[in-house]
Amino acid sequence: MRLMTGPRKFVVDHGTPLARETEAARKAFARRDARAMDLAYREAVRLAAEESAELTTTLAMQHVxxxxxxxxxxTALERCEEYLGRDWExxxxxxxxxxxxxxxxDDSWIGAEVDEIARIAAKQPMRGAGEAQLHRLRGLAAAQRQDTGRALGHLGEARAAFAELGDEAAVAAVELDISAVELQRGAVSEPVRGDDDSPQARLVRSEALRIGGWYEKALAELDPALDALPDPALxxxxxxxxxxxxxxxxxxVDAELMKDLYEAAKQSAQPEENRRAAQRLDPDADSYSVIGMGGHLLQAARAYAETAWRLAETGEAERRVEAKQRLDEAEQLLLTEQAPPEPAGWHVAEWHLAAGEIAFATAKLDHDPATAxxxxxxxxxxxxxxxxxxxxxxxxxxxTGDAHDLLRELDAAHREEHLAGSAAAWAEAHGLEEGLxxxxxDDENRIRMLLANPTEFDxxxxxxxxxxxxxxxxxxAAAVIAxxxxxxxxxxxxxxxxxEPPVxxxxxxxxxxxxxxxxxxxxxxxxxxxxxxxxHATPDGVHHAFIWRSGPFGLHVRHTLVSGEPGRTKIGLANAIDELKDCWRYGVRLEGRLRxxxxxxxxxxxxxxxxxxxLLGIGRLGKLPEHIERIAVVAGGDLAEVPFALLPCPGEPEKLLGGEYALSDLPCLSIRRPLRRRxxxxxxxxxxxxxxxxxxAADPDTVDEQALEPAEEVPGRKVLDRAAATPAALREALASGGYRQVRIDGHGLFQPDSARDSILLLAPEGESGELSAREFQAMNLVGTGTLMLGACESGMAERIGRDERTGFVRAAFLAGASxxxxxxxDALDDVAARVLNSFEKNLRRHPRDIALFRALQEEHEKHHAGPSGHPARWAVWTLYGDVGPQKVWHEPLSRWWDAVLRHLGRKDA
Structure with a gap:
């Protein structure tokens, strides 16, 4: 613990009661027995008072x-106040x-104390150290008033005075004060790691790192500091x-940690003030607000104002009265907290934030565009x-975006201007959030931060x-576009x-x-x-939009919000999906998780x-229109990992989506028409x-446990099997661009750290037979309407950026497939062979999504209809992209022609 003041040396006659008490105090101090030392020093100070005031002061200062x-x-503060009670000046x-x-x-008293010390100092000469200490106190008092310029001036003089006295410990302490004031002013950069590892130095470094956005590094500074603090009050x-x-x-945040914080507030020098500060970090308290940097009053003003506008949103009369009361409290707090004396720094930013929150809540209550x-x-x-x-x-x-959005409602004449203003502000906010x-x-921290905070799209x-x-x-329609x-x-x-125009x-x-x-x-x-x-998932809920047609010109769009845990829905959903994916990733076979x-x-x-x-709220969605038989799912982010075929039908929980509807997957709605034209x-x-x-492919002359069930023969089909199925042979075959259907059976391996390096295992065994998604993307699929990847994990992808996904599916689209x-x-080999064989047959008579739906239905009815037949064994297969027919002619003519061919006994068409 650094001391700005030090006791003077003195001499006490040996053998006197005073000498015995001071010696007892010295020995207790040496063995770090604070209680025994305290008792000895109190008695020594009492005895010294009978000899001289200067000796009494020296012993009292040494005691503290x-x-x-x-x-x-x-205890040091208690003794200090006890001794001052006897000698106030x-x-x-x-x-x-x-x-x-x-x-x-405890700095609540500092302004008044500086004035009192200056009054006393005017009546008696001050030594060099005392003058330096007074400069320090004046600087800290100015910092409390947010007058950082004056604060830095006084602290600079204190540092120079202590340096002249040769008190290096005092200089170091003042430099920490200067660093803290510079942080208050807003001069933030990643602090240079010095040799000072005292708790106070670590706290200042942690604050600098926090304000600069290096949260993990800031945490790393605090743990050793907490371990080095024996006094609960600190x-x-x-x-x-x-x-x-x-x-x-x-x-x-562990509940015990919050309990420790409240307990520490009780033992601190400002128990009530610190209890209110603790509530800023407690989601169960009304004043919860962790974002701002400012003083407690500004934080409370913001919290009251935010509570007021949330109450106003309910539209209930009683809630409006309560909202008005909260707004009055917020305005009183803002008046108590002085306006910023300087044009920069966190206090200025937060003061305007608090004022803005109050105006925003007032505008919501009164529907007043001027206040908004x-x-x-x-x-x-x-x-x-x-x-x-x-x-x-x-x-x-x-x-700013929220206020513009309110103005869009209140100021119809400038609606488009306010819409643009809100979108721009939200986008800039999320850009800064991504930078933080x-x-x-740590990847987990980065992802969690982005999930917890709303994007401009949210x-x-x-x-x-x-x-x-x-x-x-x-x-x-605006919801769909967003x-x-x-x-x-x-x-x-x-x-x-x-x-043209752009896609x-x-x-x-x-x-x-x-x-x-x-x-x-x-x-x-x-x-x-x-x-x-x-x-689309936001931090507060999951939004669902349904689009369908009725008749040649009718278009219907329905939007439903399934509210979730405020601020935690997207994180909770991401965690739940992540736990679901643990059933099949990292080499885990799903078959074992189905038992x-x-x-x-x-x-x-x-x-x-x-x-x-x-969490998706499927049970809270209305029933889908009766005539619907096919669904194209557009789900980005983590939602793209959800196996929708295994979810219950909205309004019909006893039925599975994959059992009632022909499902397909699109990365975005915009891609539908381009893929259709392609x-x-x-x-x-x-x-x-x-x-x-x-x-x-299984060879009848050999026994191979890794062999797959051969695909059904199709007259005229080009086949690369066994040793002929090399990456080079595939590349050469695709080079012509003449294959409308391509099917690749085999084993696959997904690489979660780099999906573009996921591989299909072709021939021969070893690296020369491995085909990565990166290499596959460079092949020619411009003539391929339907690509079938009959390999385990071939549909798995890795999320990059905000909503892009890489893997074999994306590689196929980029290579030209539709x-x-x-x-x-991971798919069971026998199931894969049966499903893809049936799918190929169905493509001659049905669009792709219906062809796959019928193949999956047939697999379910023939092999998995019993109680032990889990639908996940066939629901593994997903159609991505265009759902149109692979057949050249449209459905009615195609069915008629197929019937004619069957009648003539021709199978190849």
């Missing part, structure tokens, strides 16, 4: 200083007492800093404040949902290069009529019996799937238009 060294700051004791209060984290600021960092990382515009100005002022912490900028930008996440080193979807609730015309904008689009230019030509955020036109164009030619099902363990009612896989189903030139089901690659059938997890 050594208590602090032993880590008992609370003792300048040395006052300075030591002031320093002890600061060490304990633990509060360190525990507070640790829990705040965990909250900023959206990491779980005032809120926008405050939020923009906060976001544009020089040296404002990045988390305050993010919060201000997000609120990038500063963390905010746009939520804004559209509010507009739908208000009954705004075309609002449901959900589509969130989907990955980097693949689109490669589908139809050079297409992804989304309307502007304010163009609601254009949104309807875009949807009509995107679903043009949608079969009447097919429905588009779009999903019911012991007396359990469900298998591990079923339990994990049920958790995902609950597929028109890739149709054909004649044998000579088909290619089969089967390196592991549709891909692939396995979501």
């Amino acid at each position: 200083s050594r208590l602090r060294i032993l880590g008992d700051g609370t 003792n300048l040395q004791l006052r300075l030591l007492c002031a320093e002890t209060r600061l060490v304990l984290g 633990r509060f600021p360190f525990l507070f800093a640790e829990i705040r960092l965990l909250r900023l990382l959206h990491a779980p 515009a005032q809120a926008v100005r405050h939020f923009q002022e906060s976001a544009e404040t020089q040296d404002a912490p990045v988390v305050d900028r993010i919060s201000a930008l997000r609120r 996440a990038a500063k963390q080193e 905010k746009r979807v939520e804004a559209a949902d509010r507009a739908i609730e208000r009954g705004e015309e075309y609002a449901v 959900m589509e904008a969130a989907r990955g689009s980097a693949i689109l230019p490669r589908i139809l290069p050079g297409e 992804r030509d989304l309307p502007g955020t304010g163009d609601l009529a254009g949104a309807w036109r875009w949807i009509r164009r995107a679903v043009r030619g949608l079969p009447r019996k097919q429905l588009i099902w779009m999903l 019911t363990p012991g007396k359990a009612a469900r298998s591990i896989f079923d339990e994990k799937l049920n958790a995902v189903e609950g 597929a028109r030139g890739q149709r054909g089901t004649r044998g000579r238009q088909m290619l089969l690659v089967q390196p592991n 549709s891909v059938v692939a396995a979501r997890w």
Whole structure:
């Protein structure tokens, strides 16, 4: 523990009571017995008072200083105040007492104390150390008033004075004060690691790292500091800093840790103030707010204002009265907290944030556009404040978007302007959020931060949902456009290069009529019996949009929000999906997870799937239109990993989606029409238009456990099997671009760390027979309408960026294919052969999604209909991309011609 003051040396006659007590105190100090030392020093000070005031002061200062060294700051402060009660104007004791209060984290008194010390100092000369200490106190008092310029001036003088006295410990302590004030001003950079590992130095470094966004590094500074704090009264600021960092990382906080924080607040020098501060980190408290950096009053003002506008959103009269009360409390707190004296720093940013929150809540209550515009100005002022912490900028930008969204409702004359303003602010906020996440080193922390905070697309979807609730015309179209904008689009230019107009030509955020036109164009030619099902998860819930046609011109769009745990839905859903994927990834075979363990009612896989189903809210969706038979799912992010075929039908929980509907998968709605146009030139089901690659086909003359069941023979089909099924042979065969159907049977291996390096195991065994997704993408599939990947894990993908997914499916689209059938997890070999054989036959008479649906239904009815036949064994197969017919002619003519051919006994068509 650093001391700014030190006791003077003195001489005491040997053998006197005073000498015995001082010697007892010295020995107790040497063996670190704080209680015995305290008793001895108190008696020594009492005895010294009979001899001289100077000796009494010296012993009293030594007593307090050594208590602090032993880590008992609370007792040190009690003794200091006890001695001051006997000598109120003792300048040395006052300075030591002031320093002890600061060490304990109590600065509430500092302004008045500095004035009192200055009054006393005017009546008696001050020594060099005392003058330096007074400069320090004046600097800290100025820092408390947010006057950082004056604070740095006084602290600079204190540092120079201590340096002249040769007190290196005091210089180091003042330098920590200067660092803290510079952080308050906003001068943030990643701190250089020095030799000072004292708890105070670690706390300052941790704060610098936190404000700069290096949360993981900041946490690493705190653990050793907490271990080095024996005094419970000193633990509060360190525990507070640790829990705040965990909250900023959206990491779980143990209930015991929160309990420790409240206990530390009780034992601190400012128990009530610190209890309120602890509530800022407690989600169960009304003042919960971890984002801001400012003082407790500003935090409370923001929390009260936010509570007020949330109450106002309910529309209930009683809630409005409560909201008004909260707003009055927030305004009183803002008046109590002085306006910023400087034009930069966190206090300025947070003061405007608090003022903006109050104006925003008032506008929501009173439906006043002028007040909402005032809120926008405050939020923009906060976001544009020089040296404002990045988390305050993010919060201000997000609120700017919210206020613009409110103005869109209140100020119809400038609706498009406000829509654009909200979208731009939300986008900038999320960009900064991504930058913060990038500063963390642990993938889990980075992903969790991004999942917990809303993207600009999340905010746009939520804004559209509010507009739908208000009954705004075309609002449901805005929700669809926002959900589509969130989907990955980097693949689109490669589908139809050079297409005009651009493939992804989304309307502007304010163009609601254009949104309807875009949807009509995107679903043009949608079969009447097919429905588009779009999903998008936000931190607060899961949004579902359904699009279908009725008649030649009728278009229906329905939007449903399934609310979840506020701020945690997307994280919870991602974790549940991750646990579900553990049933089949990292070399785990799903077959083992389908068995019911012991007396359990469900298998591990079923339990994990049920958790995902609950979070998606399938049971809270209305029943789908009666005439629908086909569904194209557009689900991005983690939702793309969900096996929808195994989910219950909305409104009919006893039925499976995969058992009632022909399902397909699209990465985004925009890709539907380009793939459909591409597929028109890739149709054909004649044998000579088909290619089969089967390196592991069973040889009747040998016994091979790794061998696969051979595919059914198709007259005229080109076959590369066994030793002939090499990557080079496949490349050469595809080079002509003449194969309309390509089927690759074999074994596969997904690489979770780099999906583009996932492999298909062709011939021969070893590296020379391994075909990666990266290499496959370079092959020629421009003539291939349907690609069948009959390999385990061929449909698995790795998420990159916001919503792009790499793997064999994407590689096939980029190589020129229009549709891909692939396995979501490891597939049983006999099931794969039967499903793909049946699928190939069905392609002669049905569109691709129905062809696969019928193949899966046949597999279920013939082999898995019993109680032990889990549907996951066939639901592994998914159709990605275009669902149209592979046959050259349309369905009615195709069926008639097939009947004619069958009648004539011809099988090859």
